Amino acid sequence: MNETPLQLGYTMPPEWEKHSAVWMAWPYLMESFEGHLEKVEKTYVNFISALHKYETIKLLVTGEDMELRVRMILGSAGIDMTQVVFYQVDYADVWLRDFGPVFVKKESELAWVKLKYDAYGNKFEALLKDDKVFHTLKNEVRYQMFDADFVMEGGAFDVNGKGSLLTTKQCLLENRNKNKTQEDSENILKEMLGVKNIIWLNQGLTNDHTDGHIDEVARFVSPTKILCAYEENEQDENYQILKENFEILENAVGQDGNKFEVVKLPMPHMLYEDGVKAPVSYANFYIGNKVVIMSTFADVNDPKAMKIIQDCFPDRDVVGIDCRDLIYGGGALHCITQQEPK
Numbered sequence: 001m002n003e004t005p006l007q008l009g010y011t012m013p014p015e016w017e018k019h020s021a022v023w024m025a026w027p028y029l030m031e032s033f034e035g036h037l038e039k040v041e042k043t044y045v046n047f048i049s050a051l052h053k054y055e056t057i058k059l060l061v062t063g064e065d066m067e068l069r070v071r072m073i074l075g076s077a078g079i080d081m082t083q084v085v086f087y088q089v090d091y092a093d094v095w096l097r098d099f100g101p102v103f104v105k106k107e108s109e110l111a112w113v114k115l116k117y118d119a120y121g122n123k124f125e126a127l128l129k130d131d132k133v134f135h136t137l138k139n140e141v142r143y144q145m146f147d148a149d150f151v152m153e154g155g156a157f158d159v160n161g162k163g164s165l166l167t168t169k170q171c172l173l174e175n176r177n178k179n180k181t182q183e184d185s186e187n188i189l190k191e192m193l194g195v196k197n198i199i200w201l202n203q204g205l206t207n208d209h210t211d212g213h214i215d216e217v218a219r220f221v222s223p224t225k226i227l228c229a230y231e232e233n234e235q236d237e238n239y240q241i242l243k244e245n246f247e248i249l250e251n252a253v254g255q256d257g258n259k260f261e262v263v264k265l266p267m268p269h270m271l272y273e274d275g276v277k278a279p280v281s282y283a284n285f286y287i288g289n290k291v292v293i294m295s296t297f298a299d300v301n302d303p304k305a306m307k308i309i310q311d312c313f314p315d316r317d318v319v320g321i322d323c324r325d326l327i328y329g330g331g332a333l334h335c336i337t338q339q340e341p342k
Contacts, residue, residue: 004191005146010104010111011194014161014220015287016313018342021085022051022288023101025060025094025336026070032093032329034273039325045077047286047293047333050319052083054289058340060087060096060133089136092127095331097215098153099130100338101141104194110341111144113192116151120210121175150188151176155213155335157189160220163196163255165189170203170212197255201245205229206237208279208330215334216281217245221312224254229283230264237277238267265308268299270324280323284332285309286339288316295332296320 005011027044030037048057061067067086075081098120101112114134119127138145156176157167172185180188186198204212218228228246231239249262270278282305285294292313296302302320310318323332 005104005111005113006191006194008111009106009194011106011161011163012102012104012159013341014159014223015339016221017161019055019289019339020342021056021058021340022286023058023060023096023338023340024048025091025096026066027094027329028062028066029093033325034328036325036328040329041073043321043323043326044336045073045079046321047336048074048079048084049077050291050293050321051286051288052079054291057084058087059084060089060091062090063088087137087140089133090129091133092130094329095130095153095155095335096338097155097331097335098210099133100154101134101145101340102154102193103143103339103341104146104192105341111146112141113146113148114138115148115153115192117153118151118176120153123209146192148188148192150185150192153210153213154338155210155215155331157193158214158218158220159193159195160223160254162223163194164199164220164223165193165195165197166199166201166214166218166220166226168201168204168212168214168217171210171214173200175211195255197253199249199252201248203241203245205279205281206241207277210330213335215284216279217242217283218249219283219285221287221309224258225261225263225312227263227265227283227308227312229267229281231267236267236269242267263308263312266301266304268297268301268305270297270299270327272328278327279330280327280332282309284323284334286333286337287313290316292316292318293333294318294320295323295326295334297324297327298322
């Protein structure tokens with residue numbers, strides 16, 4: 001980049017600020033969801049049904065045949081199709097949070113940062129082509145693009161809109177950009193996103209192929225408040241990981257030097273069909289204009305987590321959507337979205 005977003009006065013807005021749209025990609029690869037694709041499509045319908053009245057859905061499809069089919073599915077579900085805009089483009093997977101545009105804002109002017117996407121440390125060769133999707137779509141995105149020489153996914157960080165950013169060492173320091181120091185990475189984050197203060201947690205969830213995405217462990221819900229995933233069972237594999245993260249957040253300070261209010265968010269528990277522990281979390285929620293859409297897992301802690309999230313957003317309705325099929329792809333509701341600010 002020549003002139004950076006920071007140098008030009010751009011910053012990344014927090015997710016709770018007004019959106020004009022949300023970007024998504026329709027699921028189609030059966031192997032991505034281990035035979036759960038039909039149910040994953042229903043998850044998408046449920047999500048779009050809950051959100052489409054309040055912000056435009058900008059939806060990627062692979063071509064005309066898929067668009068016609070998806071139009072029929074969504075229309076049959078009673079969705080207002082004037083609120084859905086389709087983009088035909090070649091893509092592999094659905095994790096728009098990770099390979100999609102990261103929007104920054106200067107007063108009423110938008111721009112976007114194109115991060116480098118390497119399929120989670122080159123784990124999945126078939127997904128590498130998703131790095132090119134938004135180069136192809138840059139004219140449709142419309143706004144000025146900043147092409148960042150930095151490997152990172154959108155799910156790896158969260159901002160409070162006042163200058164602070166949350167991320168994990170596991171993802172950005174251990175498994176991405178290994179040629180860069182922590183100071184290098186911090187400087188790039190500041191230049192790209194207009195932040196001043198980086199808070200580093202240690203690790204993410206057990207069996208998370210993203211290597212510790214923050215949207216599974218801790219989320220800003222206001223400039224001064226953080227929800228932190230917390231495991232009460234000392235025998236659970238995530239217990240020590242999440243305890244350490246919580247303690248880091250309790251002692252962290254924001255861009256103003258003040259500590260945050262840190263609220264524990266209970267953990268759901270789920271095993272895949274083969275008995276492996278699934279990386280499920282209630283922190284993987286999407287903050288829409290009028291609703292917060294949270295991932296649920298038919299777990300005893302679903303109602304408790306919903307109340308905690310609702311208390312954080314008294315001016316929004318909280319809607320729970322079952323993500324037990326979606327998680328077979330390794331992510332949940334926040335992972336399939338990327339908000340476009342208004």
